Amino acid sequence: MLKPYFSTALLALGLGLTLAPAVAQTTGSISYYFPKAPAGSFDPAIPTPEQFLGYPIGSHYTRTDQIVAYLRELDRVSDKVSFRVLGKTFEERPQVVATITSVEHQQNLVKLQAERKGLVDPSLPAPDYGKLPVVISLNYGVHGNESSSSEAALLTAYYLTASTAPETKQWLDQSIITIDPLENPDGRDRASHWFDQNKSWPAVTDPLDREHTEAWPNGRTNHFYTDLNRDWLALTQPESRARMAFFHEWYPNVMIDFHEMGTSSTYYFEPTKPLSTENDLIPRATYEVLNVHLAKYHAQALDQLGALYWTKEQFDNLSPIYGSTYPDFQGGVGATFEVGSSRGIAQEGGNGVVKFPFTIRNHVATGLATVRGAVEERELYLRHQREFFSSALTAANKFPTKAYVFGSAQDPTLTNRFLELLLQHKIRVHELGKTVTLDKQTFEQGKAYVVPTTQPQYRIIHSLFEEVTAFHDSVFYDVTGWSQAHAYGLPLAKQKNTSLVQGAPVGAIKSLTGTVNGGASSYAYLLPWSDYNAPKALVALQQAGVTVKTAFKPFRAGTATQPVDFGYGSLVVPVATQKLPADSVFQIISRVSRQAQVTFTGVSTGFSVGGIDLGSNNVRTVPEAKAALLVGAGTNVAEVGEAWFVASQHLGLPLSRLELSNVGRAPLGRYTTLVLVGGSYASLDKAAVDKIRRWVTDGGTLVTLKNASEWAIKQGIVKEKLLIPANGGWADTTAFAVAVAEATPPAPKATQRPKKSELPFAKRVDFVEQEQEGTRAIAGSIYKATVDPTNPIGFGLTNRQLFVFRNGTTFLRPSRNPYATVVQYTAAPLVSGYVSRANLRQISNSAAVVVSKAGTGRVILFADDPNFRHYWHGTDRLFTNALLLGSLINLPEGPATVAAEEE
Numbered sequence: 001m002l003k004p005y006f007s008t009a010l011l012a013l014g015l016g017l018t019l020a021p022a023v024a025q026t027t028g029s030i031s032y033y034f035p036k037a038p039a040g041s042f043d044p045a046i047p048t049p050e051q052f053l054g055y056p057i058g059s060h061y062t063r064t065d066q067i068v069a070y071l072r073e074l075d076r077v078s079d080k081v082s083f084r085v086l087g088k089t090f091e092e093r094p095q096v097v098a099t100i101t102s103v104e105h106q107q108n109l110v111k112l113q114a115e116r117k118g119l120v121d122p123s124l125p126a127p128d129y130g131k132l133p134v135v136i137s138l139n140y141g142v143h144g145n146e147s148s149s150s151e152a153a154l155l156t157a158y159y160l161t162a163s164t165a166p167e168t169k170q171w172l173d174q175s176i177i178t179i180d181p182l183e184n185p186d187g188r189d190r191a192s193h194w195f196d197q198n199k200s201w202p203a204v205t206d207p208l209d210r211e212h213t214e215a216w217p218n219g220r221t222n223h224f225y226t227d228l229n230r231d232w233l234a235l236t237q238p239e240s241r242a243r244m245a246f247f248h249e250w251y252p253n254v255m256i257d258f259h260e261m262g263t264s265s266t267y268y269f270e271p272t273k274p275l276s277t278e279n280d281l282i283p284r285a286t287y288e289v290l291n292v293h294l295a296k297y298h299a300q301a302l303d304q305l306g307a308l309y310w311t312k313e314q315f316d317n318l319s320p321i322y323g324s325t326y327p328d329f330q331g332g333v334g335a336t337f338e339v340g341s342s343r344g345i346a347q348e349g350g351n352g353v354v355k356f357p358f359t360i361r362n363h364v365a366t367g368l369a370t371v372r373g374a375v376e377e378r379e380l381y382l383r384h385q386r387e388f389f390s391s392a393l394t395a396a397n398k399f400p401t402k403a404y405v406f407g408s409a410q411d412p413t414l415t416n417r418f419l420e421l422l423l424q425h426k427i428r429v430h431e432l433g434k435t436v437t438l439d440k441q442t443f444e445q446g447k448a449y450v451v452p453t454t455q456p457q458y459r460i461i462h463s464l465f466e467e468v469t470a471f472h473d474s475v476f477y478d479v480t481g482w483s484q485a486h487a488y489g490l491p492l493a494k495q496k497n498t499s500l501v502q503g504a505p506v507g508a509i510k511s512l513t514g515t516v517n518g519g520a521s522s523y524a525y526l527l528p529w530s531d532y533n534a535p536k537a538l539v540a541l542q543q544a545g546v547t548v549k550t551a552f553k554p555f556r557a558g559t560a561t562q563p564v565d566f567g568y569g570s571l572v573v574p575v576a577t578q579k580l581p582a583d584s585v586f587q588i589i590s591r592v593s594r595q596a597q598v599t600f601t602g603v604s605t606g607f608s609v610g611g612i613d614l615g616s617n618n619v620r621t622v623p624e625a626k627a628a629l630l631v632g633a634g635t636n637v638a639e640v641g642e643a644w645f646v647a648s649q650h651l652g653l654p655l656s657r658l659e660l661s662n663v664g665r666a667p668l669g670r671y672t673t674l675v676l677v678g679g680s681y682a683s684l685d686k687a688a689v690d691k692i693r694r695w696v697t698d699g700g701t702l703v704t705l706k707n708a709s710e711w712a713i714k715q716g717i718v719k720e721k722l723l724i725p726a727n728g729g730w731a732d733t734t735a736f737a738v739a740v741a742e743a744t745p746p747a748p749k750a751t752q753r754p755k756k757s758e759l760p761f762a763k764r765v766d767f768v769e770q771e772q773e774g775t776r777a778i779a780g781s782i783y784k785a786t787v788d789p790t791n792p793i794g795f796g797l798t799n800r801q802l803f804v805f806r807n808g809t810t811f812l813r814p815s816r817n818p819y820a821t822v823v824q825y826t827a828a829p830l831v832s833g834y835v836s837r838a839n840l841r842q843i844s845n846s847a848a849v850v851v852s853k854a855g856t857g858r859v860i861l862f863a864d865d866p867n868f869r870h871y872w873h874g875t876d877r878l879f880t881n882a883l884l885l886g887s888l889i890n891l892p893e894g895p896a897t898v899a900a901e902e903e
Contacts, residue, residue: 029056033155033361036304037163046077046162049154057151058357059345061192064093064185070154071098071181078161079103080172087242090223093185095242100160100179102172105133112176113249119385120251120331120456122393126386133173134378137252138367139180139323142229142259144187145219147195148339148356149258152363153181159368167372174375178250183323184221184228184239191219195344203346205353207263211344217637224649225641226870229257232326233319233463233482235424236870247326248426253381254294254374255327255334258363260341264350266308267362268315268338269298270324276473278317281459282328283391287317290333290377290384297373298337301365308351319482320463329459331388333381337366389456396458403495404465405438406485407448410530410567410798412512413597414873417532418488419449420509422464427457433502438493448491452501465492467782467832474834479780479807481833486782486803489874514593520586521602522575524614526557529569529796532873535880537596538571539651542624544588545580548573550795550885552618555611557601563609564601569795569885572619573600625884627673628656630663630681639677639705642867646876647883663688668695672887678706678808678865693717697855701886703879706808709861718852718859723811723842778843780807781833785825785848792885793822793849793860793878803831804848804875805868809839812847812863819892823848823878849878853891860886 030048031037042048050056052070075083080103086095105112116135118127138156140149157179160168171177182188191214198211206212221227222237231240261268271291272278278287295311302309315336320329327334339362341347342354374381407415422429432448453461465485485492516525527534529550541548549572556563573589575582593600606614627647631640640657647655655675658666660683668674668691684692696702696717704712712718787794787802802823814821825843835843850861860882866875 032357033057033364034159037159037165041165042162043164046158047073048162049158056357057155058355058360061147061195062151062154063192064182064189067150067154067181068094068096071096071157071179074098074157074161079106081157081161082106082109086246087238089186089239091186091189093182093189095185095239096180096182097246098157098179098181099176100157100172101133101176102169105172105176109176116251119382120389122386122390122456127382129379129382132382134175134254134374134381135178135250135252136175136371136374137178137180137247137250137255137327138258138370139183139256140258140363141181141188142183142257142323143220143227144184144189144222145191145194145214145343146258146260146341147188147191148260148341148359149363150181150188151356151360152258152367153179155360155364156367157181159364160371171371171375174378175371176250177371178246178252180243183243186223187219187221189219194219199345203344203355205346205348207347207349209344212347214343216631216633216635217640221637221641224645224870225637226645227638229323230321230478230869232323233321234484234487234869234871235421241424244424247330251330251332251385252327253332253385254370255323255332256367256370257323257334257336258367259336259338260343260359261338262349263340263343263347263354265338265340266310266351267302267340267366268310268336269295269366270315270317270335271295271312272315272317273312273473276475277315277477278472279319279325279328281395281462282317283388285384286328286333286388290381291335293377293380294333294335294370294373297369297376298366301369302362305362305365307362307365315477318476318478318480320460321479321482329463331385333384335370337363339363392456392458393454396454399453399458399462400496401466401494402453402498403501404451404453404461404485405432405436405443405448405493405495405500406451406490407432407443408490408530408798409442409444409447410528411490411532412447412510413532414488414490415447415449416509416512417873418484418490419506421484422451423506423509425457425460425464427451427461427464428455429506430501430503431506432500436500438495441491441493443491443493449506450495450500450502452498454498469830469832469834471834474836476779476834479833481780481782481805481831483782483832484871486831487805487868487872487874489797489799489803491799512597514595514597514599516586516590516593516600516602518602520583521604522582523602523604523606524575525573525585525589525600525602526564526566527571527573527598527600528566529571530567530798531598531796532877533596533598534569534571534796535877535884536651537592537598538622538884539625539653540592540595541571541573541588542622543652544592546573546585546588547578547621549619549621550792550888551612552620552792553612553616555613556609557603557614558609567796567798568790569792569881572614574614620888622885623672623887625653625673625887626671627653627675627883628658628666628668628671629675629677630660631657632660632683634660634681634683635679636677636706638869639679639865639867642865642870643675643677643705643879645870646867646879650876651880651883653883660684664691668692668700671700673701673703673883675703675883676705676708676711678708681708681711689715689717693854696857696859699856699887701857701882701889702854702859703862703882703886704859705862705865706810709812709863710810712859712861718854718861720815720850720852720859720861721813723813723846778806778809778836778839779834780805781835782806782831783825783829783843784831785823785829787823787878788821791819791822791851792889793851793881795881795885796877802874804864805872806843806864807868808864810863811842812850812861814845814847815850815852817852817891820851821847821849822851851889851891858886858889858891860889
């Protein structure tokens with residue numbers, strides 16, 4: 001029974017709404033968005049978005065709270081709709097979903113979820129395909145400034161709820177439709193405020209008008225500038241984790257991600273470019289049958305509107321990092337929709353003036369077409385999902401690796417975090433039942449885990465653990481290396497049998513409560529730096545007024561019968577030298593151990609069982625970090641967000657963000673560390689550059705990433721050198737460069753192309769573009785490097801081998817000072833992903849991290865982004881060390897330095 005709805009006038013009065021000026025023509029009216037719907041075919045008890053909001057959709061950018069309120073209202077007035085809050089964002093906005101289906105299905109959602117388990121678990125009987133509804137997930141606005149999608153969500157929800165057409169009733173009887181209207185609420189509001197604040201009446205269509213040129217950082221990303229559309233595998237953000245939990249309740253058969261693209265483009269929907277950007281793990285039926293079937297409905301809907309569109313030329317289905325590809329790895333069909341964007345109310349483009357209502361209408365049409373296609377082909381999609389998970393077991397049986405063992409006794413925090421990631425993806429994991437040595441690595445019982453590959457989630461397991469170096473093409477939309485196992489940098493071993501898979505699967509991660517072994521001490525407390533959360537503990541101790549030291553050499557402390565090894569960087573908290581009473585120090589240590597979930601050890605003597613003693617000059621006081629990050633137009637938004645996230649969310653370290661325009665008047669002396677991420681620093685004038693240079697030489701620590709490292713070298717702030725490619729080789733033609741070129745193996749070959757002389761003109765254009773892009777490409781790939789764990793930047797790493805992610809073209813020459821190159825690529829570094837042969841030569845044996853003296857200060861140069869997308873934990877600890885320990889680095893002068901200067 002439908003619930004009554006109060007009048008529009010009362011609603012406007014109650015919410016304080018005023019009607020915004022409508023756009024020209026009838027765009028924004030219900031008849032414009034649903035031109036095929038007969039008059040009187042909507043239930044009047046269901047409010048239209050315009051009735052609820054007080055303005056026509058397309059005349060204004062709707063705030064997130066209004067979008068949430070409208071879906072709540074649909075839940076209130078209709079038994080076909082159930083509204084749910086999945087979680088909250090960093091800015092305390094709710095993540096919501098509306099589930100729309102028949103009244104009967106609404107009353108049996110839990111039962112239907114249980115019946116659907118037969119689709120994803122081959123050990124269960126197959127469900128009755130004739131009775132089971134298909135699940136369709138429509139997701140909008142993962143990029144917050146691609147704003148037409150969330151407006152389309154309101155109209156689509158209205159149509160499905162209010163339409164009295166027999167076809168709509170059939171849809172709801174045979175499907176369950178979930179609508180996520182705000183995949184990125186924080187970014188959405190950032191964008192909607194911009195557009196609404198800058199719009200004009202009449203609309204200004206000039207592309208250079210302020211309305212169409214969002215200021216840095218714009219609304220694409222979430223609070224920490226994370227691209228949530230690339231977080232489906234890594235799950236680093238709360239929005240992603242909440243959404244993943246909901247996804248695994250239903251395992252949608254069809255899932256659409258609604259986007260926008262450039263104003264001069266028309267409309268894009270899948271299928272994607274055949275083979276070249278598709279994943280070989282996925283059955284061909286996903287791409288060639290199901291996706292093609294669905295595309296026919298999308299084409300028909302846009303044809304009826306006379307809207308232009310295109311397919312098969314761009315974007316990709318290569319990895320499960322996207323909202324439109326993760327479903328492909330779960331037996332569903334994911335698809336990306338892209339509409340040419342007005343980015344404002346109206347904007348000129350290559351196809352004329354694009355208006356906001358027009359972009360919304362196209363998304364509404366394809367969204368409803370998706371429902372139509374999924375319902376009409378319902379059994380095809382249901383059977384495919386069952387067959388998908390059954391075939392996963394077959395594929396796993398053929399794969400040589402039968403299990404992965406991972407875990408570090410020295411880093412329970414990161415081990416726990418990786419375990420949690422696997423469980424979020426519904427992967428079966430077992431605790432290691434005995435201590436074993438595999439590939440010269442020791443895995444301790446109870447502190448390591450085993451993942452068998454023969455399970456329904458085999459394809460996601462493969463994506464999380466395996467390397468990929470063979471591709472059908474050399475032009476990619478995004479990254480080509482996405483293994484989380486390499487990103488976490490934990491000890492890992494592959495097994496060709498399942499002998500270590502024992503006991504019941506792990507149901508939840510262990511609780512790391514943190515403690516103080518030995519209790520209160522009157523002498524000192526110790527903490528290994530190898531635990532991922534040790535830096536967090538350091539910051540918390542310093543903020544509580546505790547003086548903390550770090551060990552530049554390893555030692556063994558404790559009693560002769562129960563000694564504990566403490567490696568490079570281990571923290572030492574002496575009690576007697578503190579300004580606080582001993583009992584207060586213990587209380588702080590206890591609190592920090594619980595908060596950071598780390599284990600301190602209290603000792604009663606400074607005399608070590610082995611190695612240096614606690615009073616050694618090699619145990620140095622760590623100054624409290626006062627760091628600043630340069631931000632603003634020109635700086636890489638994602639990298640700014642990543643550095644900010646590490647400092648704020650991982651370390652709990654207040655990080656000042658200085659606008660580039662403020663550097664000239666900023667009192668740099670208050671900061672110990674300045675961070676420059678990739679981007680352009682051309683806006684810094686000579687006075688500002690000189691100011692930074694003086695600050696460094698007076699003792700500051702400058703941390704630079706990617707082409708910010710190039711900037712620092714070119715500005716003469718540091719005396720290091722770049723390796724600049726010329727004609728596919730080194731511009732600096734030294735014996736080193738020649739040796740690298742000769743020793744470097746060829747990169748994996750893409751599919752063989754025809755000779756240029758055999759190509760017609762149209763094909764030659766494509767060929768030349770691919771050759772040029774392929775030659776330049778470092779397509780987000782993974783490389784092997786060696787690290788110096790005795791350098792403060794490498795403190796805490798227990799293995800000299802390090803996996804580095806690279807997606808830029810900054811090439812650093814190893815320093816002339818032999819002590820200064822902290823991380824260096826190996827001679828044959830490629831591990832996973834695509835790189836051109838020329839670029840591989842340049843990477844081989846080059847430096848990944850260099851520390852260079854500059855007066856009494858130092859510059860820490862990263863060739864890459866150590867914080868990549870918040871999940872590259874193997875290298876983000878290098879960045880953490882640079883922030884917290886960088887000021888302690890005082891490079892010795894080596895004999896090679898003198899010789900180099902004489903050259």
